[in-house]
Amino acid sequence: AQSVTQLGSHVSVSEGALVLLRCNYSSSVPPYLFWYVQYPNQGLQLLLKYTSAATLVKGINGFEAEFKKSETSFHLTKPSAHMSDAAEYFCAVSDQRNNDMRFGAGTRLTVKP
Amino acid sequence: DARVTQTPRDKVTEMGQEVTMRCQPILGHNTVFWYRQTMMQGLELLAYFRNRAPLDDSGMPKDRFSAEMPDATLATLKIQPSEPRDSAVYFCASGPGLAGTDTQYFGPGTRLTVL
Numbered sequence: 001a002q003s004v005t006q007l008g009s010h011v012s013v014s015e016g017a018l019v020l021l022r023c024n025y026s027s028s029v030p031p032y033l034f035w036y037v038q039y040p041n042q043g044l045q046l047l048l049k050y051t052s053a054a055t056l057v058k059g060i061n062g063f064e065a066e067f068k069k070s071e072t073s074f075h076l077t078k079p080s081a082h083m084s085d086a087a088e089y090f091c092a093v094s095d096q097r098n099n100d101m102r103f104g105a106g107t108r109l110t111v112k113p
Numbered sequence: 114d115a116r117v118t119q120t121p122r123d124k125v126t127e128m129g130q131e132v133t134m135r136c137q138p139i140l141g142h143n144t145v146f147w148y149r150q151t152m153m154q155g156l157e158l159l160a161y162f163r164n165r166a167p168l169d170d171s172g173m174p175k176d177r178f179s180a181e182m183p184d185a186t187l188a189t190l191k192i193q194p195s196e197p198r199d200s201a202v203y204f205c206a207s208g209p210g211l212a213g214t215d216t217q218y219f220g221p222g223t224r225l226t227v228l
Contacts, residue, residue, distance in 0.1 A: 032213045043117070043204055043219030051214040090156065094213040099144065100169065101217060103156040 002027040004074075004091045006104035014112045019063075019078040021107045023091030026072065033074040034092040034101070035065055044090060050074060061085070086111045115139045117220035119205050125226045131193040134223045136205030137186055145188045146206040146217060147173075147180055156204075162188065163211055195227045 007022040025031050032051050036044040048059025055067040061084075065076045074091060091104040118137045126132055138145050147159040160170035165182040173180065177199075179191045192199055202224050206217040 034216075036219075041221070043206075043221050044217075045219065046216050049214070049216065096213050099208060099211045099213055099215050099217070100158070100161070101146075102158075105155045 001102075002029075002031060002093045002095060003102055004033075004093045004104040006089075006091050006107050008107055009105065010108045010110065012110040012112060013081045015083055016080050019076070019081045019085065019109065021076040021089050021091075021109065023065075023074045023076065023104060024072050025074060025091075025093050027093060027095055029095045029097065032094045032096075033065075033067060034094070035059065035063070035074075035076050036090045036092060036103075038088045038090065038106075040087075047076070047089075081109075081111045083111050083113065085109060117205055117207050117218055119203075119220035119223050121223060122221060123224045123226075125228065126195055127228050128196055129194040130227075131191065132195045132199075132225060132227075134190045134203050134205075134225070136188040136190070136207075136220055138188065138205070138207030139218055140186070142207035142209055142218070143185075144208045144211055144215075145182060146208070147188070147190050148204040148206065149201045150204060150222070151201045159190070159203075168211075192225075195225075197227045200225055200227050 034049045035047040038044045048057045050067045058064045094101045146161040159173045160180045182188045202222045204222045206219045208215045208217045
């Protein structure tokens with residue numbers, strides 16, 4: 001069965017610093033990978049997704065992620081954190097068989113002034 | 114700006130009462146998903162539908178939970194009887210299909226508290 005593991009339930013960075021949120025996947029077939037963001041009291045919204053085209057994927061709000069098959073990773077990065085980036089981030093995996101998406105436990109990002 | 118709507122946004126009820134949560138998917142989307150989010154378990158998939166037909170409800174406690182789509186614009190999740198352990202945020206999401214590449218669009222959630 002496919003799954004994702006997010007390393008670090010909490011990440012704290014200073015405003016302007018690099019954001020790195022880690023996600024490793026496990027899948028017996030080529031995966032499709034997603035990053036979603038959840039702001040307080042809201043539903044999840046898509047940041048970006050990897051669907052087997054380019055391995056470096058750019059998303060909204062300056063975020064990007066790189067699919068690395070050799071490392072089974074799909075880490076999310078942003079060069080310079082903004083206060084508005086404070087939220088919970090979820091990595092998710094699905095595959096060509098269906099849209100039964102499996103989510104990681106989430107990483108809460110705090111941005112310090 | 115099309116979006117998934119859910120009602121109610123908050124529900125407080127007493128143990129044993131019936132709870133019904135409603136979801137209106139984005140017009141034209143033919144797949145609907147129900148998730149439950151808790152601090153302990155994170156996001157759990159409860160059930161999903163395609164073209165109003167249930168495809169998988171293996172994540173749902175069968176004895177007390179039921180999910181239906183009376184029509185293409187309404188999905189319901191019912192708990193009867195409710196228990197304190199059902200307290201969680203319940204999310205509905207809709208998508209344009211069942212391809213693994215399809216994005217799921219989430220509603221704002223229903224926060225359920227069972228006393």
